Each structure stands twice: as structure tokens, then as C-alpha cells.
Amino acid sequence: QSVLTQPLSVSGTPGQKVIISCSGSDSDIGFNYVCWYQQVSGAAPKLLIYRNDQRPSGVPDRVSGSKSGTSASLAIGGLRSEDEGQYYCAAWDDTVNSWVFGGGTKLTVL
Amino acid sequence: DVQLVDSGGAPTQPGGSLRLSCVASGLSFNSYAMNWVRQAPGKGLEWVSAVSSAGGHTFYSDSVGGRFNISRDNSKNTVSLQMNSLRVDDTAVYFCVAARAVASLYPFEYWGQGTLVTVSS
Numbered sequence: 001q002s003v004l005t006q007p008l009s010v011s012g013t014p015g016q017k018v019i020i021s022c023s024g025s026d027s028d029i030g031f032n033y034v035c036w037y038q039q040v041s042g043a044a045p046k047l048l049i050y051r052n053d054q055r056p057s058g059v060p061d062r063v064s065g066s067k068s069g070t071s072a073s074l075a076i077g078g079l080r081s082e083d084e085g086q087y088y089c090a091a092w093d094d095t096v097n098s099w100v101f102g103g104g105t106k107l108t109v110l
Numbered sequence: 111d112v113q114l115v116d117s118g119g120a121p122t123q124p125g126g127s128l129r130l131s132c133v134a135s136g137l138s139f140n141s142y143a144m145n146w147v148r149q150a151p152g153k154g155l156e157w158v159s160a161v162s163s164a165g166g167h168t169f170y171s172d173s174v175g176g177r178f179n180i181s182r183d184n185s186k187n188t189v190s191l192q193m194n195s196l197r198v199d200d201t202a203v204y205f206c207v208a209a210r211a212v213a214s215l216y217p218f219e220y221w222g223q224g225t226l227v228t229v230s231s
Binding site: 002037039044046050051088090096097101102103 | 145147154155156157160169171172205213214215216217218219221222223224
């Protein structure tokens with residue numbers, strides 16, 4: 001069972017916007033930054049968002065992140081077929097001095 | 111371009127040992143903390159271990175502490191994970207991952223391609 005809670009799946013049609021939630025606690029999301037990773041077809045994950053809402057170079061601005069209290073969200077607008085894959089949130093946990101991940105959310109573009 | 115090349119994964123029996131290695135290129139290796147993150151078949155990501163950029167600090171998840179040992183050789187741009195007393199639930203693809211430091215400020219920036227460890231009798 002993952003420390004951070006994500007929905008198992010979300011879906012949308014091309015051009016739509018989807019939001020993936022990530023719920024944690026004070027010891028992880030509450031007092032630390034949240035990151036988001038995308039994994040496509042079992043390949044190595046790719047960093048999408050860091051420090052709650054920052055995009056690395058190369059990540060389009062239709063991808064955005066936010067955090068409030070012990071929850072975070074990843075929004076992907078203007079959905080495209082290549083957005084299909086697994087999305088994971090992650091945060092440092094002060095209680096166990098470890099990185100913790102969400103269980104992952106499968107995004108399907110219908 | 112940054113490249114992390116993982117190796118060392120293999121089939122092994124419960125109670126056995128394996129040593130994973132990761133060779134980095136294209137980045138200032140001694141400026142990065144190195145991590146191992148694993149993914150069991152059909153499951154999500156799990157952080158396993160980290161070592162600071164100079165090697166002086168190491169971190170382990172509760173699930174592997176006392177059994178795994180992470181080390182690095184900055185002269186060879188290499189990080190290793192010595193895995194002992196392996197269990198069936200250690201079966202996973204292990205990814206080598208670089209981050210600026212072991213802290214929430216610094217995400218997992220670069221990932222290796224992964225190496226498969228299979229523990230089975």
C-alpha cells in the first residue's frame with residue numbers, strides 16, 4: 001500500500017483537461033515539495049513537475065502542478081494521445097527519511 | 111546527453127546476493143546524489159536507497175535497510191547497490207536515478223533504463 005494516495009485511473013478525450021490528485025499527510029506533502037513523474041509503456045519515468053509547480057525544460061505549459069495542505073494535483077490540458085501512461089506523485093517523508101510515491105494513476109486518452 | 115547505464119540484474123534464489131552497478135556520463139557525477147528506485151512487475155515505483163554526492167551519507171527504505179548497501183566511486187562515475195538476503199518481494203526492475211541532493215528540493219532528474227532482478231526458488 002502506497003503512502004500517497006492517487007486515483008487508479010483517469011481518462012479524457014483529445015483536447016480536454018484532466019486532473020490527477022495526490023493525497024498525503026503532514027510528514028510528506030504537508031511540509032515538503034511534491035514531484036510528478038510520467039511513465040510510458042514501462043520505460044524509465046520522466047520528471048514532469050518539481051517543487052510543486054515547476055516544469056523542467058521541455059515539459060509543455062499545458063502541464064501544471066499545484067499543492068494545498070496535504071494534497072497536490074497535476075493538471076494536463078489539451079490532451080494528446082502521447083499523454084497516455086502512468087503518472088506518479090512523490091514527496092520526501094520526514095518521519096521515515098525516505099522518498100514516498102503514490103500508487104500511480106493510469107491516464108487514458110479516449 | 112546524460113546517460114545512466116544500469117547493470118547487474120539477474121535471476122537469483124531467496125537468500126542470495128546480487129550487486130547492481132550504474133555508470134554515469136554526461137553530468138558532473140560528483141555533484142549529484144544517486145538513488146535506486148525499484149518497480150515490481152505491474153506495480154508502482156518504490157524508492158530504495160540514496161547516497162550523497164560525496165558518499166558520506168546513505169539512506170535506505172525500511173524494506174531494505176540492513177540488507178542492502180549503497181556505495182559510489184566518484185573516480186569511476188559509478189554507483190553500486192549490494193543486495194544481500196534477497197527475498198521474493200525484492201523482485202523488480204531497479205532504476206539508477208540522479209538528483210542534485212537527497213532532499214525534497216531536488217527531484218529525481220535523470221533515470222537509467224533499469225535492470226531486472228528476479229528472486230525465485
